Amino acid sequence: MPHSSPLHAGRRQWMGQALACTALAAMPLLPRSALASGKYPDKPIRLLVGFPPGGGADFVARQVAQQLGQALGGSIVVENKAGANGVIAASEVARAAADGYTLLLGVTASQTISPVLSTKTPYDPLRDFTPITNLGSTPLVLVVNPRLPVKTTRDFIDYVRRSAEPVPYGSAGTGNITHMAAELFIQKTGLSNLRHIPYKGSSQVLTDLLGGHVAAYFDTLPSSLPYIQSGQLRALGVSSRQRSPSAPDIPTLDESGAPGYDTTTWFGLFAPPNLNAELAHTLHEATRKAMSGAQAQQGMTARGVEPILNSPESFRAELETELARWRTVTQASAIRLD
Secondary structure, three states: OOOOOOHHHHHHHHHHHHHHHHHHOOOOOOOHHHHHHOOOOOOOEEEEEOOOOOOHHHHHHHHHHHHHHHHHOOOEEEEEOOOHHHHHHHHHHHHOOOOOOEEEEEEHHHHHHHHHHOOOOOOOOOOOOEEEEEEEEEEEEEEEOOOOOOOOHHHHHHHHHHOOOOEEEEEOOOOOHHHHHHHHHHHHHOOOOEEEEEOOOHHHHHHHHHOOOOOEEEEEHHHHHHHHHHOOOEEEEEOOOOOOOOOOOOOEHHHHOOOOOOOEEEEEEEEOOOOOHHHHHHHHHHHHHHHOOHHHHHHHHHOOOEEOOOOHHHHHHHHHHHHHHHHHHHHOOOOOOO
């Protein structure tokens, strides 16, 4: 991603939105008709996440389930429908009834990368979902096994160039953001001696990275941060243009050996298409209030996720821009999912 994502601009808006939530707390959470009917939610809400337990998307989904469930006065059950970079889960939500009882924790891979990598993606990312809000974004982080003889991004680039054999790096799946971030790194550095090893989820890559079976991984910061903090993995650089407030000691890739490198990934809340306006408003306001609370904020930022919580209209505009940006990146690579 050659330029800073508009998702970063959402961070600057967040402080004002958080202050607005103070006033919002004194207002009824649900529209009057919903309160009067007392019918929503009258059964558990399903929140589908397209990745296995243990990764960054799963962590965010469980934060949302806990906090939003409390705000709505109901229960939200997280269902991990892993596979195809989140496309399996997204496909199910795209076909679900627009009744507010099926939601999606959508991510960059499922909503803006897979649709441009494959003409067979079984949904239109703009037409077939109702965007609720962009929950937050996080940089990726280039992590290596501590036994690898490198300490900086520049060391890693030099190590790869000197290696007699291709250096294996893992991803959470072909076309996943963890793969595309590595492809962008290759484009920026001109490396040709990295070998892609795709897995079926972040937890599987981390297991093999910890075991030394792959040398490197462009993981989401929330997923790798506990391993970095414990010393089990070595962080070489974060993918965003600015250092992450959650890990300020980790330099950026841009400053440490890969000039111009800049990309992030985000986590968004979606409903099926054609959700009625009142229910969409209910979900947006409840989510914004729930995820602006101190407990939610601390949980998210502690794992490297910077809150956004923007309007559905702003989120849709971001999706359109992201689709165009990833289309440009993929055109410069040979990666296709067809």
